Amino acid sequence: MASSLSRPGRVAKLPPRERILDAAEELFQREGIRQVGVQAIADRAETTKMAIYRHFETKDALVAEWLRIVAADYQAAFDRVEAAYPDRPEEQILGLARFIAEGLPTISYRGCPFINSLAELPDRLHPARQVIEEHKAHQTRRLIAMCAGARMPDPEQAAAEITFVLEGAQVSTQNGSIDRAGDRLMKIVEGIVARHRSDADADADASRAAD
Incomplete structure (x- = not known):
């Protein structure tokens, strides 16, 4: 950033x-x-x-470029966990959760730049809002790919649950409603990964039994 x-x-x-x-x-x-x-x-x-x-041709263009820099930092976090845990998608997911958890103290002080910006940019055609939406869509695709790599039966559902937790933790930290948000975030994401892994094991057992 x-x-x-x-x-x-x-x-x-x-x-x-x-x-x-x-x-x-x-x-x-x-x-x-x-x-x-x-x-x-x-x-x-x-x-x-x-x-x-x-x-920068306009202030809007400056805002959009700033948010591209913020988005690049988040995408770099994906790159780092993929490099740190090659062929270990579950560890990659937990690494992302850890990245968010460790950044929560900054969120509590300044707020999430994406959440703050969306609140000020109601027009979906605004170039800066489009930067945010494109970034979030790309981030979701990468998370779904990790869940699929972990052989979760429904990677889109797993990615949605994880996204809700990661983004909810940031909002809750910003408004001060939840204490120990980072620790709680990690436990919830670990639980989501374990549950979907259990579902995958159950599906595999059922498939073997059918054979």
């Missing part, structure tokens, strides 16, 4: 485009997309509005 660039004393050292994205990320997360104007971003990035429009 662009936030990894946000450090006192580093603003002037970054290239202009990165300074703009870094400033936009900080302000959008803290104050909301609608509340932040281009001039505020320019001031935070130590640049000008004209410079911003040289890199």
